[in-house]
Amino acid sequence: MSHVAAIPGRLLDLALPARCPGCGREGPPICAGCAPALDARLELPGGVPIGLPSDVPAPLLQLEWCAPFGGLVRRALHELKYSGETRLAVPLGEAVARRWRRVGAGGDVLVPVPVHADRARRRGYDQAELIARAAGRALGLPCAPILERTRATIAQFDLDRSTRATNVRGAFALRDRADRPDRAPRNPLAGRWIVLVDDVVTTGATLSACAEPLLVAGAIGVSAITVARER
Numbered sequence: 001m002s003h004v005a006a007i008p009g010r011l012l013d014l015a016l017p018a019r020c021p022g023c024g025r026e027g028p029p030i031c032a033g034c035a036p037a038l039d040a041r042l043e044l045p046g047g048v049p050i051g052l053p054s055d056v057p058a059p060l061l062q063l064e065w066c067a068p069f070g071g072l073v074r075r076a077l078h079e080l081k082y083s084g085e086t087r088l089a090v091p092l093g094e095a096v097a098r099r100w101r102r103v104g105a106g107g108d109v110l111v112p113v114p115v116h117a118d119r120a121r122r123r124g125y126d127q128a129e130l131i132a133r134a135a136g137r138a139l140g141l142p143c144a145p146i147l148e149r150t151r152a153t154i155a156q157f158d159l160d161r162s163t164r165a166t167n168v169r170g171a172f173a174l175r176d177r178a179d180r181p182d183r184a185p186r187n188p189l190a191g192r193w194i195v196l197v198d199d200v201v202t203t204g205a206t207l208s209a210c211a212e213p214l215l216v217a218g219a220i221g222v223s224a225i226t227v228a229r230e231r
């Protein structure tokens with residue numbers, strides 16, 4: 001391992017040109033030659049393709065994603081999350097917007113899946129929120145980071161499928177609690193169709209756990225879209 005890679009929390013100098021995670025070329029965060037990988041599923045019909053074992057996990061109405069978790073997409077998400085290359089959120093969010101528009105799915109508000117506040121503080125940003133903001137700008141929809149993690153969870157990739165659901169159940173809540181009516185005179189979620197946004201989905205357990213408090217708070221439905229799907 002190089003010494004540079006061993007420095008924790010090292011941030012890239014954002015005054016320097018971005019380097020495409022696909023080919024290493026300097027210029028836009030993802031170069032024109034590599035960008036089509038973001039749209040690997042763009043022309044597929046919406047919904048879970050026939051032949052896949054998993055249905056849309058309850059209580060989600062829809063689950064969409066832009067591309068498989070591999071190659072350029074995997075490296076771009078890794079650099080956004082761990083190398084401070086926040087400029088990648090724009091092309092990733094725009095890919096989310098293209099897929100969401102392509103399946104004609106609608107929605108009123110984009111809500112990013114939050115990382116734990118401690119982790120976001122250490123990193124200085126929340127990658128799903130950056131992706132959701134870019135997607136919201138492209139779609140003309142508001143982005144509202146209204147969820148928080150109420151407890152730390154074990155990284156999902158360390159767990160098997162059934163443990164994943166238990167790990168995240170009840171781990172999310174609304175930031176502005178209903179027990180503070182002085183701060184929220186009107187329920188802003190009532191009658192709204194929420195679209196959750198995250199970087200990667202595997203089983204959908206995290207997205208399902210995020211949907212619960214939104215529905216309890218009066219949302220009429222919760223859909224979800226991620227940049228990538230990992231199997």
Ligand SMILES: [Zn+2]
Pocket residue numbers: 020021022023024025030031032033034035
């Ligand atoms: Zn490239």
